Amino acid sequence: MKLDLSNEQELFRETCRRFLTDSNTLGQARHSRETVGGYDPSWWRAGAEVGLTAMFVPEDQGGGSVSGSPVQDAVIAAEELGRVVAPGPFHPVNIVASAVARSGSLAQREQLLPGMSAGEAVGTWAFGEPRSQWNPDEFAVRGRLQNGAVTIEGTKSYVEAADVAEVLLVAVSSREGISQILVPSASPGVRIEPQKSLDLSRRFSTVHFDNVRVPLENVIGGWGAADEDLQRQLQLSLVLQIADSVGVIGHAFERTCQYAQDRIAFGRPIGSFQALKHRIADMFLWLESCRAISDGASAAVGDHMADALELVHTAKVFVSYRAVDIVQECIQIHGGIGLTWEHDMHLFLRRVGMNRVLYGTPEQHERQLSELLGV
Amino acid sequence: MSTDLDVFSEEVRSWLAENLERKSDENAVVSSDHEERALQARLAAGGFGGLMVPVEYGGRGLTSDHQRVFARESAAFRTPVGFTVSLGMLAPTLIAHGSEEQKRYHLPRMIRGQEVWIQLLSEPGGGSDLAGAVTKAERDGDSWVINGSKIWSTGAATADVGMCLARTNWDVPKHRGLSMFALPLSAPGVTIEPIRQADGESEFCQEFFDDVSIPLENLIGHENEGWSVAQTLLFHERNATGGVGHGEGTEGGRAVGQGIEDLRALALGGPADPTIIRRYLSEIFVASTVQRHLGRRVAIGYKTGALKGQWGSVLKLGAALLAYRRAEIAFALTVADGAVWSDDTENGPVGADWLMSKTLSIAGGTNEMQRNIISERLLGLPREPSFDNDLPFREVRERIGRSV
Numbered sequence: 001m002k003l004d005l006s007n008e009q010e011l012f013r014e015t016c017r018r019f020l021t022d023s024n025t026l027g028q029a030r031h032s033r034e035t036v037g038g039y040d041p042s043w044w045r046a047g048a049e050v051g052l053t054a055m056f057v058p059e060d061q062g063g064g065s066v067s068g069s070p071v072q073d074a075v076i077a078a079e080e081l082g083r084v085v086a087p088g089p090f091h092p093v094n095i096v097a098s099a100v101a102r103s104g105s106l107a108q109r110e111q112l113l114p115g116m117s118a119g120e121a122v123g124t125w126a127f128g129e130p131r132s133q134w135n136p137d138e139f140a141v142r143g144r145l146q147n148g149a150v151t152i153e154g155t156k157s158y159v160e161a162a163d164v165a166e167v168l169l170v171a172v173s174s175r176e177g178i179s180q181i182l183v184p185s186a187s188p189g190v191r192i193e194p195q196k197s198l199d200l201s202r203r204f205s206t207v208h209f210d211n212v213r214v215p216l217e218n219v220i221g222g223w224g225a226a227d228e229d230l231q232r233q234l235q236l237s238l239v240l241q242i243a244d245s246v247g248v249i250g251h252a253f254e255r256t257c258q259y260a261q262d263r264i265a266f267g268r269p270i271g272s273f274q275a276l277k278h279r280i281a282d283m284f285l286w287l288e289s290c291r292a293i294s295d296g297a298s299a300a301v302g303d304h305m306a307d308a309l310e311l312v313h314t315a316k317v318f319v320s321y322r323a324v325d326i327v328q329e330c331i332q333i334h335g336g337i338g339l340t341w342e343h344d345m346h347l348f349l350r351r352v353g354m355n356r357v358l359y360g361t362p363e364q365h366e367r368q369l370s371e372l373l374g375v
Numbered sequence: 376m377s378t379d380l381d382v383f384s385e386e387v388r389s390w391l392a393e394n395l396e397r398k399s400d401e402n403a404v405v406s407s408d409h410e411e412r413a414l415q416a417r418l419a420a421g422g423f424g425g426l427m428v429p430v431e432y433g434g435r436g437l438t439s440d441h442q443r444v445f446a447r448e449s450a451a452f453r454t455p456v457g458f459t460v461s462l463g464m465l466a467p468t469l470i471a472h473g474s475e476e477q478k479r480y481h482l483p484r485m486i487r488g489q490e491v492w493i494q495l496l497s498e499p500g501g502g503s504d505l506a507g508a509v510t511k512a513e514r515d516g517d518s519w520v521i522n523g524s525k526i527w528s529t530g531a532a533t534a535d536v537g538m539c540l541a542r543t544n545w546d547v548p549k550h551r552g553l554s555m556f557a558l559p560l561s562a563p564g565v566t567i568e569p570i571r572q573a574d575g576e577s578e579f580c581q582e583f584f585d586d587v588s589i590p591l592e593n594l595i596g597h598e599n600e601g602w603s604v605a606q607t608l609l610f611h612e613r614n615a616t617g618g619v620g621h622g623e624g625t626e627g628g629r630a631v632g633q634g635i636e637d638l639r640a641l642a643l644g645g646p647a648d649p650t651i652i653r654r655y656l657s658e659i660f661v662a663s664t665v666q667r668h669l670g671r672r673v674a675i676g677y678k679t680g681a682l683k684g685q686w687g688s689v690l691k692l693g694a695a696l697l698a699y700r701r702a703e704i705a706f707a708l709t710v711a712d713g714a715v716w717s718d719d720t721e722n723g724p725v726g727a728d729w730l731m732s733k734t735l736s737i738a739g740g741t742n743e744m745q746r747n748i749i750s751e752r753l754l755g756l757p758r759e760p761s762f763d764n765d766l767p768f769r770e771v772r773e774r775i776g777r778s779v
Contacts, residue, residue, distance in 0.1 A: 281746035
């Protein structure tokens with residue numbers, strides 16, 4: 001979390017936290033698998049009222065950013081949601097909203113944004129593929145222009161909240177280049193196959209497109225011209241994911257520090273042993289480093305800075321590894337209780353493990369970073 | 376960036392261009408003490424010698440933001456590199472605890488490079504346990520008489536004044552019987568011996584004090600309250616080592632979180648495997664970038680008041696771990712050429728850096744001390760039980776069988 005939030009941003013953060021605490025979001029996380037979509041729709045509508053869906057939506061379509069910086073607002077919310085391993089389509093809805101607000105036609109904006117902003121409709125981004133390694137150059141899902149319509153063929157994976165989404169923003173390759181198309185999930189030929197995932201709170205599906213046909217006006221931002229939008233969405237996805245992980249580890253760490261003070265062994269709090277407190281100090285260095293690079297990357301993306309991509313890769317690599325290190329150390333310090341179903345630690349570990357692989361593994365991002373640096 | 380900082384950075388840029396030499400391969404060698412002082416005098420004449428020091432003591436009374444701007448702008452120029460201790464750590468300590476006369480006398484001299492200060496804290500018998508110091512100061516009429524020895528002081532051979540922690544009361548617990556003094560290194564009875572390090576160089580010294588007599592007014596702060604002066608000093612030391620505060624940029628641009636250009640130059644054209652080069656350079660780029668952002672975060676937190684207390688320890692621990700890893704990677708990138716070299720190659724220093732790569736993990740408070748500070752003072756974890764905190768120091772010494 002940035003240390004120089006404006007008053008509006010600080011208020012927004014507090015409002016998010018109060019909403020998530022009052023609705024006992026963390027307490028519900030174990031039961032997410034038992035419900036449709038993993039969350040209660042009325043909870044999500046209440047979240048929309050708090051502002052979880054508003055930041056990328058223009059005011060005339062029912063949204064608005066509290067601070068004038070939509071990326072900052074989203075990062076603040078993402079971190080709070082991460083703290084309580086929240087379910088719900090926060091991530092996909094905001095990515096789709098940002099894409100539609102940025103490059104959608106007036107008709108697309110009017111059709112999609114008010115519903116998503118109100119928490120009534122869900123949209124998601126179908127980006128990853130089983131073999132593409134999150135690399136658009138290797139997309140196997142193809143789009144074809146045919147008689148004023150678009151035909152889509154292939155399979156997308158790891159599509160968050162696809163099981164409850166009305167609309168899918170599908171990234172495809174074509175002869176003309178990368179394109180993005182809005183596809184109603186009820187379209188003939190769309191088959192959504194929900195998967196199990198490490199993260200109990202969130203749902204991911206495999207989505208098959210079998211000769212799916214939609215009108216040409218469902219294309220966003222021009223046929224074959226989606227490269228820039230795609231990069232923007234990817235960077236945004238990554239900074240939200242990183243902020244989510246930062247929220248998780250902040251909470252896991254606080255709980256562990258408290259435990260180290262409360263738990264007595266050999267006649268004194270275990271946190272008084274240097275063997276443990278020194279490790280906790282190292283974890284704190286990692287945590288603060290994660291916060292620092294998360295702030296740096298999100299500010300660079302928000303302000304469209306020249307080094308944004310470099311910082312996003314850097315943050316993704318660093319936070320992916322360190323977030324897992326921190327939660328695993330938290331578990332170690334808790335001892336056996338930390339590995340039980342009733343304790344929250346496994347929820348935290350599941351979340352950062354999921355975040356680590358989504359939108360590219362740290363290994364892949366390190367590789368991309370080295371290419372960017374020319375080393 | 377505010378307009379004020381824009382104006383300032385314009386002022387800095389034009390002054391630097393007219394008054395200082397740009398760094399180049401030829402002039403990059405460490406300059407002599409004489410030249411260092413001359414460079415510092417030139418900075419002071421231009422109004423850049425003590426940016427954060429109040430105007431009444433010869434400084435500019437500006438903020439850490441200005442210091443950062445100056446550090447950024449001056450990184451490409453030849454500036455003094457040896458006054459981080461004097462200006463980054465001891466000047467702010469003197470501002471906080473010195474008497475009005477001490478500040479008016481010493482600070483302008485420090486800023487002009489006429490007076491260089493070092494710290495005299497660690498002793499041969501104790502480094503981490505600083506409050507266990509046994510160098511003693513006794514009052515004798517109009518003077519304090521100092522006896523004992525200090526060690527690990529950087530640059531003592533060329534410095535003028537040492538800020539020296541000495542015991543003035545043995546009958547109270549250890550933290551409450553210490554006082555801080557300004558000790559002129561040219562005083563009779565002071566002997567300075569260089570310490571030869573593992574790499575053969577001598578960066579540090581040991582000092583011996585044999586009935587060194589100094590005026591009463593050289594006491595800094597109050598008698599027996601030296602520990603709080605030492606705390607202030609350590610606070611600034613950690614910040615400076617971590618790259619924030621008064622010391623920012625005083626190491627001539629070799630700042631914490633520097634880039635990877637030197638490592639890239641080292642690796643390219645060398646015998647290392649390209650896959651390994653790529654992996655190591657990416658790793659160190661990530662680590663350096665993160666450390667730089669951590670410094671920025673702490674600086675912002677200090678400024679907005681969101682962070683208070685010993686955050687310098689977080690930065691210092693991060694910087695030390697990074698420096699160690701960096702030297703390790705540099706050594707790996709040279710393959711065997713970092714271990715065997717002829718005098719006309721660049722790899723000798725890589726091997727030497729590697730040999731001394733634990734320096735920052737030990738100097739200025741070990742990693743272990745930083746971890747204690749972080750866990751106890753920032754996170755509130757309980758201390759390890761110890762027997763020596765509440766006993767009169769004389770009794771502690773007796774219990775462990777040492778003389779007073």
